[in-house]
Amino acid sequence: MAYEITDKCVKCTACELVCPNAAISETATVFVIDPGICTECADAYPEAQCSSICPIEGAIVDELGDPINPPGSLTGIISLATA
């Protein structure tokens, strides 16, 4: 069980700061989650921390590739988010 970061990531570092397991690190282009360390926060909090602070819709997805924060869910901007 692990979350993943997509290329929509804008490298704001917010997720890295709140991950209770230090599973997130920076690469040249985006941040990445170490699937071996990520627990989806199940052990620590009711909600996964990274996807609760990430400001970018679609930047964090679950194992199936489904966005935790789908288009429009954070910004209220629906029409553009799908583009």
Next chain:
Amino acid sequence: MKLPIVENSGSNSESGSCQPSRCGSGTAATPLPADIQERVANHPCFSEQAHHYFARMHVAVAPACNIQCNYCNRKYDCSNESRPGVVSEVLTPAQAVKKVKAVAAEIPQMSVLGIAGPGDPLANPERTFETFRRLSEETPDIKLCVSTNGLNLPASVDELCKHNIDHVTVTINCLDPQIGARIYPWIFWDHQRLRGVEAARILIEQQQKGLEMLVERGILVKVNTVLIPGINDQHIPELSRVIREKGAFLHNVMPIISDPSHGTYFGLTGQREPTAAQLQEVQESCAGDMKMMRHCRQCRADAVGLLGEDRGEEFTLEKIDTMEIDYPAAMEKRARVHEEILAGLEQDQNPTDTGVTDGRAVQMAVATKGQSLINQHFGHATEFLVYEASPEGVRLVGHRRVPRPYCEGGSSCGEDAEAIMSAIIEQLAGCEVLLCSKVGFEPWTALEAAGIQPDGEHALEPIEEAVKSVYQQMMTREPVELPATERQSA
């Protein structure tokens, strides 16, 4: 970048009723307490006088944010403190310290270092406080300041006190959570993403608590408010009153910038920007006896230089690496330069009396590169300061950015000169005179046709003196033509 469209504000007689002593930087009737006066004296962002002489810089060390504002697109820098739609290069604390020292060596007018983004500095406590800790040690003469949305402020106050930071800016847009819910879609709080009125209520609570805690500890607090027409415009005077009562010493109302191309919620939903006249009206309505800041330029998170100018390009990391700097000598030079500027400012404490006892208020645009002088060519100006002269005195009431200067680089003025000219004229609506060091024949004609009298006769003169003498001339001529009251209703 799109700018607010300026409507012709017509008569300014009502807005002219504000006492200069209330609007200037703490003089005459309602002075700031002496200790505060001293602390703001050389702060370019707080003091209307100092901003002409002292330089400031921001370093972008804080990328994360813990809330969302509807006027912000997190792909860009924080819109609370920076102009929307720009991206600053994020520095590590070590890189930031290096940059500050290089800039402070090259620009001896440097007096303030701020961290304002590109996210919320207090949502990045390690990077922010590491930078402050090192700077307090290595450049002890530079004042430190920080801007925040306020959510983490109460939790950060003790740490802020440690680093001897005496200026904090909190962006507070409202006191009413119902209004807040229309501005902030969510916050990250207590390990959860919270939304709606509850989220706004918590954010507002933290902001107010943070403000009170800072004031208790003697830290100066400036409040920024983004004016969002139709959402918080009616609420701002009340907000201004409350934060003033709590001890904020300066309130800066800035216009929302909602260009759709920035991809913000407000931009894409057609939220309108205030006109320059509306902004000024709100600023006047809550002036009270509190300082209102009229010279704020909504700088970038990595701005360098005097307010309104940005020399960031000269200080990229690569360029800094090649500079050879004698830091102790640079600090001595700074001390000397700062003293000279302060000595000059002291002589200039009183608002310029116009010597006119009866007459209407007149607004004049001024092209300046700093030093409080009329020293810029019309064609090179990217912004104009707006001064108001009235029987109460001469004061700065705002600034107007133009989309493009009339002469962009080089001697020949561009092909679309006409379009640029009409955009500039639109920005200058409400101004009757334009003071600059020089102005070409074509723009002269265009300005005159638009009812703005160009004036190059006061080149290199101190701004307030020149505004005063032009005003005196106008007022001695005017009553013969028409009584002031009739002019205004005309």
